[in-house]
Amino acid sequence: MSRTSESVPLWPAAIAAEGNLPSIWNSLVRHPWQLLALLCLIQIACWTAMPAIVNVGPPRDVVEGFMWGREWVLLTYKHPQLPCWLLEISHLLTGSFRWPQYMLSQLMVSTTFVLVYLLARDIMGPTRALAAVLLMPAIYFFGWPTPQFNHDYAQMPFWAGISWLLWRAARDGRPGWWLALGLVSGLGLYAKLSTALLLAFGGIWILYDTRARSRLATPWPWVGLAVFLGVVTPLAIQLVRLGFMPLAYAEHRNAWVLANRARLYYIGVQLAGLTAVPIVLALSGLLRRQAGAVQEPLPAHPAPERRAVVYLAWMGLGPALLIMVASLFTGTGESWGATMYNLVGALAIALLGQRLGSAELRRLTVLALLCVVGVSSAYAVTRWTGCNVLGRPQPVCWPARSISQTAEAIWHETVPGPLGIVGGEDGVAQLAGLEAADQPSIFTALDRRLAPWITDQRLRDQGMLLVWPHGWTLSPQQQAWIAGLPVKTVSFDWSLKAPPQEISFAVIPPGRTSFPGDPPGPPDPE
Known part of the structure; x- marks a missing residue:
């Protein structure tokens, strides 16, 4: 499918004029960005409405974020304060403490969906990029925990944006991509300092990949680095002024985790959060070996090049695997995992995408929507029951x-x-x-x-x-x-x-x- 045909708008009236569901589906397949927009709208609607209906109070991290946000400080003893600023802005704009934080969290998740789509589209075309995003609602971290907007969810789109911008900058070498990469990388540290882990993996990939490494002979990566340093300098100064208290807090938390959690606790949580992905892949038919060509083939697109698959694996799984190993010895990572699985769906489709036909894409779409609607409904029932029937005291009660x-x-x-x-x-x-x-x-x-x-x-x-x-x-x-x-x-x-x-x-x-x-x-x- 050409980029030109992909960008032609398909208005709702035109869809209705086609008169039947198969025609509507075929139209959406021809315009993947519209199906992506539908997924984002349903994600925002369900995961904003359900918590707002049942939660009497905000989750604890959200309350803390609101209280710190009104102070407008750059850094606290825990984290940089961009997420708290966003919470305060949401309150100033709406006057409510009841629902804006839930919508804010889902805007972050949906922005992540879009950025992952853009990266995957560059690597394997728009239709397979859509399939990659349709796998994401099956990941626990894009559903159940999202009502608690905190630093992990604030940094989520930055991780996806950095991955996309780095790929684009290395591929095209244009100044704008390097400058945008420097800006977004710097702002990502204002969301959470652990963004530095992804930046380290990105830096190693630049040195490893021949094409990316060749860009270092041009001035633009270095100009992007200068932009990055300019953005993070105020944060670094404040970190020194506070005596590196966020790092001391991280050390204190790690010690607490070692003392209060089982050694394999973190790894178990991460694996449990990914359990639904192979199930969705199996139900969609993508794990089934095709005897011949897929039925109802989608618009042709070459298989991703090897370096692209390596990139998705390195940026999408590398940080998560490193933290899993570190957790065995240091306790690191208990609350880090949420943002580290943005590219799991893209990697899965890069490896299995040649099995993707219209039937498989249709099943992925249905399963994604079921995950969003079903899990958000289960969240609402569980939270209400926990407070009012079981009498379990939770912050949202x-x-x-x-x-x-x-x-x-x-x-x-x-x-x-x-x-x-x-x-x-x-x-x-x-x-x-x-x-x-x-x-x-x-x-x-x-x-x-x-x-x-x-x-x-x-x-x-x-x-x-x-x-x-x-x-x-x-x-x-x-x-x-x-x-x-x-x-x-x-x-x-x-x-x-x-x-x-x-x-x-x-x-x-x-x-x-x-x-x-x-x-x-x-x-x-x-």
Whole structure:
């Protein structure tokens, strides 16, 4: 199929005029980008609506992201803050904490679909590129975890974009591709520092591949490198200023994983997340050996060249396999896997694409849509049942708005000024500040090192609302902090079956001359 014929629009009226489903299907096959758009729209609609309907509160990472996003800092002790900025922007644009984060996550996933399609189209043509994307909803990481928008999902399109731009830049050698590669690579580090792993694999491939290596004799890769360095310099400066705290946090998390997870836990999770891919390949017929030519052959396109298959395997599986091996010894990678499987579908179709006919593509389409609709529906049923029938306390069960409104009301009963700071047990303290009209700051772990926006002067001028759930023990310093102050405990309904959750609030008014010192180390990852 020529690029020209692929780009001719097929309007809905024209589709309807054809009058029957086979004609509609044939038209979509002739215009793969329209079927790709349909998949993206269904992904966004299902995975935005289902969580928004059943989740009373946002997932914990999302609440933390909202609270950090309003501070507009470049870097925290955990990660760069691009995902948190995006959450804050979504709130500023919509005024809601209920559904924008779910749509934001699906926009990232759908953008990844599109970028993988563009890379696969360059390698094996538009129809097989579509088949590659149709395999992606079968991967666990593009479904069930996506309502929790965090750094892994924010960096997902950057990984796909870097893979596509590097292939294009090495293939064509044009200045624009190298400049775009430098820009996107730099911005990817603002999503999560682990993007550096993919950049390392990309750099090794440039040195390995003859055609890519020859581009180093031109100025444009080096100009792209200069763009990259210019983009990441502010991040590097802030990393030094914070004493490399994100790296210390990663080390702390790895130690926690080694102490609390089985040695093969990470590898098991990754393999389980990919289990549905061979099943979908088998059901679609792509694992069946064809006796002759495929029935209803698709538009002809040459098989991918060997270097392209090597590229997909290296960039698509290399980082994931390395982290699997590292996890056996260091604990690294527990939360890294989500973004590392963007190219699994492209690699599978590069190897099996000659078996792809219209019937196989039709089955892939049906299976992809079933995965999106079925898994999102199962998510909704499971989450609602977990909260209301089984009574399992999860962050999405907590009534965020009610907690925020209660916290603000308790504050204003004592202090006429705005609620500026909330702290205590991070989970409920973040919920207390999330939807408060005063937009308070979170005093993360009551540690000034982890919340540099909280200063002694702010604490003296604004005071703080201390918040903690039933069963959480105040430290001796915190008990001294609220000595003589009234504590109000409120019960919040969160389940149709389980008893209410009790949350305690203590108003520490402005004017305190001293506060307890910082506790040692970051909080546990769990």
